[in-house]
Every structure is written in structure tokens, then in C-alpha cells.
Amino acid sequence: MDSKISKADDILQKMLSEKRLKGVEDRRVGSEVFDSITLKTLYKLSNSGYIHRLNGAISTGKEANVFKGMDENDKFVAVKIYRVTTSDFKKMQIYIQGDPRFHVRTTNKRQLVNAWVNKEFRNLQRACEAGIKVPKPIVAKNNILVMEFIGDEEGNAALPLRQSDIQNPEEVINKIIYYMKLLYQEAGLVHGDLSSFNILIQDDEPVIIDISQGMTRDHPISEDLLNRDIDNIVKDSKKLGLKISAEDIKSKIIDLKS
Ligand SMILES: Nc1ncnc2c1ncn2[C@@H]1O[C@H](COP(=O)(O)OP(=O)(O)OP(=O)(O)O)[C@@H](O)[C@H]1O
Ligand SMILES: [Mg+2]
Numbered sequence: 001m002d003s004k005i006s007k008a009d010d011i012l013q014k015m016l017s018e019k020r021l022k023g024v025e026d027r028r029v030g031s032e033v034f035d036s037i038t039l040k041t042l043y044k045l046s047n048s049g050y051i052h053r054l055n056g057a058i059s060t061g062k063e064a065n066v067f068k069g070m071d072e073n074d075k076f077v078a079v080k081i082y083r084v085t086t087s088d089f090k091k092m093q094i095y096i097q098g099d100p101r102f103h104v105r106t107t108n109k110r111q112l113v114n115a116w117v118n119k120e121f122r123n124l125q126r127a128c129e130a131g132i133k134v135p136k137p138i139v140a141k142n143n144i145l146v147m148e149f150i151g152d153e154e155g156n157a158a159l160p161l162r163q164s165d166i167q168n169p170e171e172v173i174n175k176i177i178y179y180m181k182l183l184y185q186e187a188g189l190v191h192g193d194l195s196s197f198n199i200l201i202q203d204d205e206p207v208i209i210d211i212s213q214g215m216t217r218d219h220p221i222s223e224d225l226l227n228r229d230i231d232n233i234v235k236d237s238k239k240l241g242l243k244i245s246a247e248d249i250k251s252k253i254i255d256l257k258s
Contacts, residue, residue, distance in 0.1 A: 004018035037110070038081060041142040042124075044047065049081060050139050050146050056089050058157045063087045069146070076149035078135060084143060085112050087168075091213070092116050095192075098219045111179045113143050120145055120212035123189060127214075130186035132179045138210045150200050151209050159206065168204055169240035176233060178251035181253045188221045189214045210235060226253070 034042075049072035057227045058078065061068045063086060067079040092112050096102050096119065104115045121140035124147065128136055135147040151157040168173055176199060181191050191198075191214050198210040215222050230249045237244045 007035075009205060023097045025037075035084065038084075042044065042081075042143050045139065045141060045144060045146060047138070048139075050073065051077065052078070054079065055155070066147060068151075068157065069078070071099060076151065077138060078147050078149045079103040079118075080145040080147070082113050082143040082145075082162050084110050084115060087113050090158040094221075095119075095213050095219075096216055098213055098221070100218070101216070110143075116212055117143055117145050119214075123187075123211040123214040124188060126187040127157065127183060132182050133205065134211065135207065135209060150202050152202075158200040158202040161195050161199040161201055161206065166201060166204065166240070169237075169242055172201070172206050173240065173242055173250070174235050176208075177249055177252050179208055180229065180233070180249070181207070183214075184226070184253050185218065188217050190226045191229050192222075192228060195232040196239075205250070226250075 012150045013019055042051065051069045052074070053070045055070060056134040057065060058068050064080050064082045064092045067081065069077045069079045071077050087109070089109055089112055091113075093107075096104050096112070096115055099119070101113055101122065102119065104112060108172075117140050121137045124134050127134045135150050138146040138148065140146075149155075149157070161172070176194075180191070180194070183191060190212055191208065192209060193213050194208070198208065200207045215225070226249075227246070230246045230253070233249060234244060234246050
């Protein structure tokens with residue numbers, strides 16, 4: 001047997017025998033097979049009380065899987081696990097290299113993914129401090145990020161704006177633009193992948209997610225990405241029956257006096 005797999009087996013057996021992490025039947029978490037380092041990281045997070053159990057997948061994306069979990073106090077948490085093998089390293093390198101907060105000169109995939117997760121954690125922290133509603137980051141370890149669960153009290157995850165049937169489109173769009181402004185002016189960041197996929201609706205309010213690629217305002221590509229984010233919001237507003245131009249949104253975001 002491959003030594004990596006047998007190591008993963010050992011870790012898993014330990015988890016199961018000590019009943020540390022419930023909801024993991026074999027090397028799989030949900031329908032996904034994770035490598036031994038990921039399992040070891042899950043084990044450590046469970047040992048420290050951050051994840052007591054995993055209660056199924058919320059989303060299986062290109063690069064990451066998001067699970068619903070529970071911490072040691074039975075509070076829901078969201079667990080985002082990046083897959084090292086399928087991550088887009090070119091993109092990660094471009095976004096990380098121009099960011100003065102990170103000095104990653106590595107071509108080592110695992111280290112790059114870990115830095116990426118750390119970047120998502122720090123961006124969430126900065127956004128929180130700026131007063132933007134995002135999932136509060138709880139802990140980042142290797143390729144795993146644990147954060148506040150966005151959903152209802154029964155544990156149903158909030159739906160993305162794209163799939164939500166919202167009653168108050170104008171309020172929601174205005175709030176999103178206000179958050180873009182706070183992100184830009186207070187946190188000094190541009191989201192870079194903002195769209196109705198990465199905005200969840202919880203109690204009729206928008207919550208911004210998936211901010212790993214978010215970069216500082218002084219990054220050479222930040223203006224292009226801000227324009228793209230704005231164009232996406234214009235399109236989403238249109239779908240909701242609202243008429244707002246890219247210029248209007250941009251002036252709200254970058255006008256320091258408003
Ligand atoms: N904190 C959270 N609480 C509840 N649901 C979440 C949370 N974070 C993410 N999700 C759910 O998981 C989905 C994917 O999350 P996210 O956008 O962060 O990953 P992703 O990077 O887009 O994944 P990929 O790009 O690989 O598809 C979201 O659309 C949302 O449905
Ligand atoms: Mg996303």
C-alpha cells in the first residue's frame with residue numbers, strides 16, 4: 001500500500017478510535033478523498049476543539065470544498081478545505097506575488113495553497129474590522145479555513161444571491177455597494193471575485209464570502225479587478241430590475257468624501 005495512504009489510514013483510525021471527529025467514515029470526507037496532510041490537519045483542528053464533527057458538504061467547488069461542521073460547543077461552523085492537487089497555482093502566484101503582506105517566492109504547491117488560505121483568513125479579518133458582514137474567520141491551518149457558518153439556526157446554509165428570492169433588491173444592492181466602499185476605503189482591499197455567487201443572503205441581508213483572491217489597493221491589477229467587480233454588480237442589479245451604472249457605483253466606492 002502507498003505509504004501516504006497508510007499514513008492517512010493511521011490518522012483516521014486514531015480519529016475514529018478516539019471519537020475525535022465524527023462524520024468521517026473512511027479516508028473520505030463527503031465524497032471527496034483527501035490526502036494525509038489534510039486529514040492530519042483536520043485531526044489537529046478537531047483535537048483543539050475547532051471542529052468536533054463534520055455534518056456534510058455545503059459545496060464542492062473547483063478548488064475547495066466547503067463543509068458544515070460543529071465545534072466542541074455544538075455551534076455550527078463552515079470548514080473550507082482547499083484541494084492541493086486541483087488549485088489554480090498560476091492565479092495564486094500572480095495574486096500573492098504583488099501583495100506586500102506576503103513574501104512567498106515559492107513554487108511549492110502546498111506552501112502556496114497554505115499562504116492562500118492564510119490570505120483568505122487575513123482578508124476576512126480585515127473586512128470584519130472594517131464593518132463588512134463576512135463570515136468571521138476562526139482559524140486557518142495549512143489548507144483548511146474554519147469560519148463562521150452563514151445560515152439559519154437549524155443549520156441550513158444561506159443561499160447565494162443568484163439563487164435567492166429577495167424581497168428588498170434595492171436595499172441589498174445598496175448594502176453591497178456600501179460594503180465595496182468599506183472594503184476599499186477602510187480595509188484597503190479589492191474583492192476581485194465579487195458576484196452573485198460570492199454573496200450569500202442571510203435574513204434578507206448580504207454577506208460577502210470567498211475573499212481569498214482579495215488584494216490590496218496598491219496591487220498592480222487591483223483597479224482592473226475593481227472594475228470587473230463593479231460590472232458584475234451592475235449585471236446582478238439589472239437581473240433584479242434595478243438600473244444603476246458602473247460609473248455611479250465607482251464614484252460611491254472611491255469618492256473619499258462621500
Ligand atoms: N461561511 C459559510 N457559511 C455557509 N456557507 C458557506 C460559507 N462559505 C462558503 N459557503 C458555501 O460554499 C460555497 C463555496 O464557497 P466559496 O465561494 O468560498 O468557495 P469557492 O472558492 O468559490 O470554491 P470554488 O471556486 O472552488 O468553486 C458558497 O457558494 C456557499 O454556498
Ligand atoms: Mg465562490
